[in-house]
Each structure stands twice: as C-alpha cells, then as structure tokens.
Amino acid sequence: MNKSKWNQEPxxxxxxxxxxxxxxxxxxxxxxxxxxxxxxxxxxxxxxxLDITEIEGFDNLxxxxxxxxxxxxxxASVYGADKTYYLVNGSSSGILSAVSSIAGxxxxxxxxxxxxxxxxxxxxxxxxKSRYVYPQFMGEYGVQCGLxxxxxxxxxxxxxxxxxxxxxxxxxxxxxxxxxxxxKICHTHGIPLIVDEAHGAHFRYSDVxxxxxxxxxxxxxxxxxxxxxxxxxxxxxLHIRSGYVDRxxxxxxxxIYQSSSPSYILMAGIEQGxxxxxxxxRERMKEFSRELVTIRQELKGMRHxxxxxxxxxxxxxxxxxxxxxxxxSVRGTNISGVHLxxxxxxxxxxxxxxxxxxxxxxxxxxxxxxxxxxRLRDGLMEIDAGLVGNEDDDAGQGSGxxxxxxxxxxxxxxxxxxxxxxxxxxxxxxxxxxxxxxxFVYLYPPGIPVVVPGERxxxxxxxxxxxxxxxGLPVQGLKDRKNRIMxxxxxx
Ligand SMILES: Cc1ncc(COP(=O)(O)O)c(C=O)c1O
Numbered sequence: 001m002n003k004s005k006w007n008q009e010p011x012x013x014x015x016x017x018x019x020x021x022x023x024x025x026x027x028x029x030x031x032x033x034x035x036x037x038x039x040x041x042x043x044x045x046x047x048x049x050l051d052i053t054e055i056e057g058f059d060n061l062x063x064x065x066x067x068x069x070x071x072x073x074x075x076a077s078v079y080g081a082d083k084t085y086y087l088v089n090g091s092s093s094g095i096l097s098a099v100s101s102i103a104g105x106x107x108x109x110x111x112x113x114x115x116x117x118x119x120x121x122x123x124x125x126x127x128x129k130s131r132y133v134y135p136q137f138m139g140e141y142g143v144q145c146g147l148x149x150x151x152x153x154x155x156x157x158x159x160x161x162x163x164x165x166x167x168x169x170x171x172x173x174x175x176x177x178x179x180x181x182x183x184k185i186c187h188t189h190g191i192p193l194i195v196d197e198a199h200g201a202h203f204r205y206s207d208v209x210x211x212x213x214x215x216x217x218x219x220x221x222x223x224x225x226x227x228x229x230x231x232x233x234x235x236x237x238l239h240i241r242s243g244y245v246d247r248x249x250x251x252x253x254x255x256i257y258q259s260s261s262p263s264y265i266l267m268a269g270i271e272q273g274x275x276x277x278x279x280x281x282r283e284r285m286k287e288f289s290r291e292l293v294t295i296r297q298e299l300k301g302m303r304h305x306x307x308x309x310x311x312x313x314x315x316x317x318x319x320x321x322x323x324x325x326x327x328x329s330v331r332g333t334n335i336s337g338v339h340l341x342x343x344x345x346x347x348x349x350x351x352x353x354x355x356x357x358x359x360x361x362x363x364x365x366x367x368x369x370x371x372x373x374x375r376l377r378d379g380l381m382e383i384d385a386g387l388v389g390n391e392d393d394d395a396g397q398g399s400g401x402x403x404x405x406x407x408x409x410x411x412x413x414x415x416x417x418x419x420x421x422x423x424x425x426x427x428x429x430x431x432x433x434x435x436x437x438x439x440f441v442y443l444y445p446p447g448i449p450v451v452v453p454g455e456r457x458x459x460x461x462x463x464x465x466x467x468x469x470x471x472g473l474p475v476q477g478l479k480d481r482k483n484r485i486m487x488x489x490x491x492x
Contacts, residue, residue, distance in 0.1 A: 052264050173325055208293065454489075
C-alpha cells in the first residue's frame, strides 16, 4: 500500500458537494433527482436534526408496535397489501429475506435467469437449488424480454421440488411479464410467487404505467422506492399478500439481513415520499406523464437511434412496458451505447443510468422537470442527426450479432453454493471455455449475472465477456479486479 496516499485528505464529501453545484442532469437513481424546491425535500429538515436511534416513543423496526408499525400499516393500506415492511437496506435485503423464507437447504426455487444478483445471493446463502426460466431476447434492441407463463408451468410440472417462483418484473429495462397468469399457475401448484418489482414502486400512481404485481396476485412484492419515487437511496418496501407465504419467517429474515440500527431518516423518507405521492405528487405525476408521452412521441422521429416503445407489447412474452424507462438502441448505427452515454454527458451534461454495447437507459421519474426531459430529447435528436446507419458503420460498434447469450441456456453442473464455496483453481479468462465457473460475472449495472457459479462456460458467453472487457463496460464479480483471471471449479 502506498503510504503517502494516506497523508492525503479524503475527498468524497468535497467531490459530492462540488458535483451537486454542477449543471449535470440526472437520468439515474435516486428517484428524487436531487430536487430541493419541489416534493418531499421542501419540508425535510437537515437530516442531522432527525437522526435518532430507538429511543422512548419511537418504536423499533425489528419489533414494531408503535409509530413505525402505524406508518407501515398506513403504507400497506395505500398500496393495498396485507402487510408492508419498510426496508433500509434496499430491495436487496427484501429479496434475501423473501428467498430465505421459502425453503430449507433442500428446497429449490424456480427463478427467471435475468434476476438481480441479490436473488442468487439468497440462493447461495440458503444452499438452495436454483432452476431457471429464461426470458426471450430481442435482438434488434439487445434487451431481454418477458417470461413465458407456459414455460413456468412446464417447469413446475417437471420438477416437484420447487417451493416458490421468483421473477423480476419490470426488468431494469421496463419489461413487464404476465404476472396475473404466472401467479395463477403458482397458486394451482400451491406455491407463492415472489416478484422483484424494484423498478415499479411508481406503477400505482398513473395509468400510463403497468399494473403493479401486487394487484395481479403476487404474494410478495419488493419495490425500491429510492429508484423511482422521491425517496432516499437504500430505502425500499416489501409487501405481502397473505395466503401462500410464511409472514413470520420473512420477518425473521428481515431482522437478520437488515441493520440493527435502522435509519430513522430513511424510514421517515419512505413515509414522506409516499405521503407526497398520495397528495401533491398526484398532480405532478399527471404533468410528468403527459410530458413523458409527448417526449417519447418526439423521440420516435429519430432516424438512426431507436426508442423502445409500446409496440413490443404482445411480442416475445412482453405483457407491458414501463414507459418511464427511456431505452434507446444504437444497433445498426455507427455509435456504441458507451459512446452515446459519453456524448450525452460531455456535450449535454446528461448523466444516464446505464449504457451497454447495444443501448442506453435513462430513468425518468415524477421529479423530472420539463426542462430536463427536453434536454434529453434535444441531446438525443441532435446526436441522432449526426449519425449514419448500419451501411456506413465503419467502427462496427453497436451492430453485433443478434443472437446473444440469453437465447442460450448455460448448463448448470453444480449449485451456486457448491461451486462458489468448493475447491477452485485459476484460469486465464480466454482459456475458460468448457470449464465450470467458480465465480459470478456480471455487468454492474444492471447486476444480472452473465455467468453464475456452477455453470459451464460456453464459447459464446466467453466471447461476450471478452467483448464487454474490450469495450470497457463495468464487468464485475471476478476476484481479479483486472478481469484477466477467473476462478473455476477444480477438475470441473
Ligand atoms: C431488478 C433489480 N432488483 C433488485 C435490485 C436491488 O435493489 P436495491 O439497490 O434497492 O438493493 C436492483 C438494483 O439495481 C435491481 O435492478
């Protein structure tokens, strides 16, 4: 370790302060978009003034029987849940708790393969078997699509050891699956449906958005209020509908996976965020959704870049689309997603949520201003005007093979636990074809594993990881931070 480094002043705080004064506009989380003059922030005092611990009269999240219980009961009544819990460790803590609640060590879970890494962590911690249902893939955009209720039903008939189904809907890209149909199938088999609706806490506030999984029969629904509502980072909620889940087991695991000093600022922030949405936020939501629809309509006029639109609904198991996610495909153009993000940042001062090789994602929320949305539209339209189509694609970036790993099911040789905890050896990444992975590989964001421990590495998936590395995309999960070496199962 370089000793002189420690003589420097740390500067995280200073950098955040400096950044907050710049004119960058956030098309990323958190959903409050750092708006101070509108929304719950207006009356929120300096957070230091509210920061307490479990003192007399202020209840305890882990044993709620007073002011916090009342607040969570109110939230349940707003969302129409039988029970709602405030989460201070993000949706991740709700996901871990829900997964842990459903099975002992010998249980199996049927999950969509495009789940967030937190679901895999739950599988790992509980030494569970995971069975996967793969979403379809949309080559033109490079995004994963919906989940087939039929495939889920077939899996449930084939494997009798499945004790719950876990799906992500909407996906990071706003793709919604047919939760009503999937829920019915689960219930016919006497098991619960758990839905990661981390990106859907806003659904109930406008009919331009899809219907929430909670209203469609899901048994546990987990939502990151910090992603799409005006709430602080890390705040989330977990809803339960009684009947198929063991509430007490979920509560037990919420205590295990969450801090024993839950932040009152985060909890009060959840309450204030929801209260505002139920009050003044409704009017603002109407204005926002009108503006969003208009902007999207205008973006359809782009000649080269393509906006993922509602026309995909009804295809490839896509049941609905959350239009607040602005997904712009660069396929067939002479720019990659990474470069598009860079241009938007450097020339237009717009910071997006995510860029991949094939597309970029802008998260919009009720807290976006008309000015901000128009800046995004203008930036995209201007960049689009200077692009050329596929025929002139000299760099070859962004066009790529339409067939991708999501159409390929990786062979599961071992459970996540067996592979991640078992004996491993190191291999140069380029030489890993045919080996069994001992580590996760994912891009962050979105945190969906490309390879899961226990899966056999194919040529295609390896090529894809190497391509991510070449493009400088945020490949994570490997112990080797330089992404050159992979841990694989010894003699696998
Ligand atoms: C689909 C999905 N589920 C779960 C999570 C985890 O949510 P949190 O960051 O609130 O823990 C994320 C995070 O980005 C996500 O994208």
